[in-house]
Amino acid sequence: MKEALDVVLAEASVSHCSLTFIMDKTSSYFHEALRIHVPATKTGGDMVLDVAVAGSVGVNGTMTQVVAQARKCNHFGDEATPDCRKLARVFPPLLVHTQQMRLMSWCALVVVFSDYPTFLSVFAEMADEGRLMVWETKLLVITRLPLSSLEDLMQNYWTFSMMNTMFLKLNASSGENHCQIYAHMPYGPTGSHVAQLASLKSGHALGYLSDKTLFPEKYNNFHGMKVNLTWIPLTPGWMVIKRPGPNGTEVTTFGGREYWIMENIGSILNFSLNPLPYTGWDPVMKRLRTREAFLWPVTLPILPHMLELYDFGFFLERSTLAFTMAKPSTKSSWESLYRPLRIEVWGLIAVAVVVVYIVLMVMNAYGKDEVPGAWLVMKQVLGTLLDEAIPGELPLRSTTRVVLTTWLIFSFVVGTVYRSNLTACLTIPLYPSRIETFSGLVDANTKQGVFGDED
CATH class of the missing domain: 3.40.190.10 (Periplasmic binding protein-like II)
Structure with missing residues (x-):
């Protein structure tokens, strides 16, 4: 077994991968497995978990914890939790030289030792339910079970049939072909089948059958x-x-x-x-x-x-979250009469008209000369604002002339600015501001639209 495992690890190119050994401690060769020496420079870190067989119920409960911890420790090895360090049994220098697992290990190899079909079936179910296995995770099962039992396991459990799994079957004899390597191929010219990949010959050399390789790719060809x-x-x-x-x-x-x-x-x-x-x-x-x-x-x-439901491997297509809205429409052309100036400016102009009108009326009331009436004063204020000539005679008092001159200057400035902006508004259409952010979408109180068939 030691020779076979060493050869498989060397041929399978698992350097820099983290190794997790899950062992059935009642198997006859459990202590022999502890004497396997894995160089520290070969792997990204190793962990040993042993599960005692104490009936199917006990195996289920224990195996669930082992699979959960193996998955957690494989992914977060450098920051392993106390539970990971507690479950990782260290046997230096027999099996594990280092217990530092690679953080977010991209490559992991799980080696399971057992001669019990119940143990392996429970492991397969728990590994599937606990999502221990993804395609980048390689699984090697080492056992002495007969080939008929291996075929049943590989055909009835997803972890063994569809995932990146191999079975290393040890024979009682130690001569030629004393161990064989099998894998379940779900797709082939004749359908799903169990294929023998290689066998270990004398001299510790793997003999491959046909074009088979270790941990073969199962999904390169679905054969129609x-x-x-x-x-x-x-x-x-x-x-x-x-x-x-x-x-x-x-x-x-x-x-x-x-x-x-x-x-x-x-x-x-x-x-x-x-x-x-x-x-x-x-x-x-x-x-x-x-x-x-x-x-x-x-x-x-x-x-x-x-x-919590899916394992994400890689992106086939990247997309971004976005929303689309109708192009903002321009305002009616008649609104261009007031849009050259802001609402606040129009309000201040109205206040100025009222103030100037009141000031002129008060000054005329206290004067000794004949004064124009209220309607004439109103025409003087609004007429000059609209760029019209001053109606009636000019006032004789100096103070009244100063106020009227100041109002003329004010009307000239406001009129010039208004005419310039009016020309621009009539020439270049002004679109309302668009919503560019999600917060702007919320503030606009936009209604939600759902597209697609609904039950």
Whole structure:
């Protein structure tokens, strides 16, 4: 076993990967496994977890904790929690030379030792439920079980059948081919099957069968298989197109960006799409959880509650959150009469007209000469503001002339500014300010629009 594991680790190119050993301590070769020496420079850190078999119930409870801690410690090794350090049993210099796991390790190898089908089946279920396994995580199961038991395990459990898993079967004899390496291939020319990848020959050399490799890629070629796909009819990502068919029938086809992306991927990986009937939002998620469907083309935001349901590997397509609004329309042309000046300026001009009118009326009332009437004074104030000639005779008193001259200067300045801005408003249309931020969208009290089919 020591020779086989050393050869597999060397051939599988797992340098700089973190290693996690999960051992059935009642196996006959458990203590032999502790004498395996893994150089510290070879891996990014190692951890040993042992689980005692005490009935199926006990195995379930213990295995759940082991899988959870293995996943946590693999991802946060440099900042391992006390629970991680407690569960990581160190046996220097026999097995583990260093316990420092790489922070957010991009590569991990889990090695499971057991001769009990129950132990392995529980591990497979707990690893699947606890999301210990992703495709970058390699799993090597070392066992002495017969090939028939291995075939049952590999065909009945997702962790063994669909993930990056190999079985290293040890034989009782120590001669030629004293151990074989198997993997379950879910897609092939004849369908799913268990394939022997290699065997260990005398002299500690791996003998490969055909073009097989260790930890083979299972999804480079689907060999024309149909892959179930779930979808949501959201235009323009996924569109249902109904066309008239032969004999008065109706043919349903699909289109849209998401469908075309999946179709192109299928042409490269040699599989065809089998879109399942759409029956609502909830069945879409359920089909993924139960693995009735394998694919769901959708733009999915990476939010905290999403991380509890999904493991994100890499981005196929990046998108940004945005909103669109109608182009602001210009105001009516008649509004250009007052838009050259702000409302506050118009208010101050009205106040100035009233003040000047009152001042002139008061000054005329205290004068000794014949004074113009109230209507004539009003025409003097408004007429000069509108660039009209002064009606009637000019006032004789010096103080009245000073006030009227000041008002003439004020009217000239205001009139010049107004005419200049009026020309600009009539020449260049002025659009209202656009909403550029989310806070501006909220302040505008904009109504929400939902597009797509709803139940």
